Amino acid sequence: MIRERAKHFSGIPLSILDLAMINEGSHAGQSFKNSVDLAQHAEDWGFNRYWLAEHHNMPGVASSATSIIIGHVAQETKDIRVGSGGVMLPNHAPLVIAEQFGTLDAMYPGRIDLGLGRAPGSDQATAYALRRTLQSGGEDFPQQVEELRMYFAGNPTDRVRAFPGAGQNVPIWLLGSSGFSAQLSAELGLPFSFASHFAPQFMMQALQIYHQNFRPSKDLQKPYAMMGVNLIAADTDEKAQYLATSMQQQFLNIRQGKMTQFNPPIEDIHAVWSPFEQEAVAQQSQAPSVIIGSPETVKRKLEEFVEMTKADELIISSGIFDHEERLRSYEILSEIMK
Incomplete structure (x- = not known):
């Protein structure tokens, strides 16, 4: 079941997506300290969940060992939900993911989310290094999800x-940037998170597929869609x-194929x-899923986005270099939630 924390915006909870960015001239250790600090603030400000994303072979992203960072953040917080946004299941044996997230749930009961994606989270060479084959391009994702659920069923x-x-x-949760995972989420009766923060052109189509084809399940009685938003808030536009x-x-x-911090x-x-x-x-x-501006601008555009998508929850990614400015961006959001 989906548990919601207290504070909402326009009747829906807000959450955070973190890639643990490695700033130019910095290092992964500092990124993890920043993630913990942001998660602790987010918990105090009333955000619903804090997710970390799996990416590989990217010098500016430190969240490759996703389950380890989830455990680190959960250890340093008290009740905010912590999870993956997401784990790229084709990169892993489903048994390993069941064991990892079963371990996390045993350590932090009732606080762990498992968001699953089917992309490699990197380029083809890295996908081969992870999977040892390029025969699977995600087509067997539904079978992998079913195998994973079987392990949890026990x-x-x-x-x-x-x-x-x-x-x-x-x-x-199933994550997606097209209609594939929207359809699968609907068929399995699972919550769905759409990557509208980087694939806005498919957003409304995926939502329509999810809502029209949803089948109630023991996990979820009605559709629940969380939408990604790139949001940068500051005191002025x-x-x-x-x-x-x-x-x-x-x-x-x-776009240029450059690998940088x-x-x-x-x-x-x-x-x-x-x-x-x-x-x-x-x-x-x-x-519409990219929102940049002052508190007034952010509030207005968020309201328009919620009205457009009828989202049940928003998950916010804020790509801001300076840690204090990133904190301030989320603090502005928390003030809007009030």
């Missing part, structure tokens, strides 16, 4: 069982736009991109 007659894991109630240049540089680097904001973002790249970034930045 049938005593099964030859292979997960200890810890068997018989434990670890909520499973101008400052928020300046802070957002770090996120824009990250988007550019990905997370860049500090810059005064003139137009100096680093071509007209074609500027248009691509502009299209991404103008998506």
